[in-house]
Amino acid sequence: MAEDAAGTPTYNVSIVIPVYNEEGLLETAVNDLITRLHEIPLAVEVILSENGSKDRTREIALGLASRIHNIRVLHTDEPNYGRALKRGIEEAHGAIVLCDEIDICDVDFYKVALEILMADRADMVVGSKRHPAARDARPFLRRFATQVLNLMLRVIVGFKGTDTHGLKAFQRAPLMPVVHSCIVEKDLFASELVIRAERAVRVVEVPVRIMEKRPPSINLFKRVPNVLRNLWRLFLVIRLGRKA
Numbered sequence: 001m002a003e004d005a006a007g008t009p010t011y012n013v014s015i016v017i018p019v020y021n022e023e024g025l026l027e028t029a030v031n032d033l034i035t036r037l038h039e040i041p042l043a044v045e046v047i048l049s050e051n052g053s054k055d056r057t058r059e060i061a062l063g064l065a066s067r068i069h070n071i072r073v074l075h076t077d078e079p080n081y082g083r084a085l086k087r088g089i090e091e092a093h094g095a096i097v098l099c100d101e102i103d104i105c106d107v108d109f110y111k112v113a114l115e116i117l118m119a120d121r122a123d124m125v126v127g128s129k130r131h132p133a134a135r136d137a138r139p140f141l142r143r144f145a146t147q148v149l150n151l152m153l154r155v156i157v158g159f160k161g162t163d164t165h166g167l168k169a170f171q172r173a174p175l176m177p178v179v180h181s182c183i184v185e186k187d188l189f190a191s192e193l194v195i196r197a198e199r200a201v202r203v204v205e206v207p208v209r210i211m212e213k214r215p216p217s218i219n220l221f222k223r224v225p226n227v228l229r230n231l232w233r234l235f236l237v238i239r240l241g242r243k244a
Contacts, residue, residue: 011043012096013043014097017048017099019055020052020053021125023055030048047072047074049087072211080189082185107204110169113125113167127166134209161198175201178196182243183233
């Protein structure tokens with residue numbers, strides 16, 4: 001692993017994974033991921049962006065980072081998926097950023113996305129659960145929620161793709177202005193990032209295979225009020241051109 005003039009490790013790729021109350025899954029998922037990363041002939045760092053966990057997630061993450069050289073842990077006090085994801089992107093060292101979920105860790109997607117990005121066929125690759133060739137084996141309620149959210153995004157803010165939340169990969173440099181322009185946090189940050197990206201850079205979708213390894217760490221129904229508030233904000237800013 002090389003270092004820059006300031007002694008900071010340099011990586012080709014940064015994998016950003018927000019984690020919240022994941023003590024039951026974190027260690028196994030990360031160890032499995034690190035093992036499979038040997039399939040990628042690039043220098044890769046893994047950023048665990050822990051946010052507001054009430055269990056041993058942070059302790060386990062720090063333990064992993066102490067044993068595995070290319071794992072870095074970020075911490076914020078508030079449970080806030082969007083803020084944790086955004087901070088991980090902002091502090092990534094890699095020229096390419098992969099956004100993943102601890103219950104997915106899809107190295108097959110990484111390889112497909114990296115091939116596309118390194119061949120300069122796109123600036124962002126979205127792993128779509130709603131792609132015609134995708135295989136989404138999650139429970140019906142979660143699949144239905146994804147379908148409803150995507151429909152709302154198409155109607156309210158003019159989203160043209162099939163999915164916004166979950167797996168993403170992108171060239172960091174051209175996407176940073178897009179990241180900084182995003183105004184919402186929590187669940188809809190990832191959606192806003194993709195929606196703004198499709199208006200600014202080249203975005204392609206690829207199908208992914210998804211199955212549920214554990215129930216959502218935050219109840220789906222508890223997310224609804226915040227999602228609706230932020231959808232309204234995005235409508236005002238993106239569709240009507242008003243200030244946030």
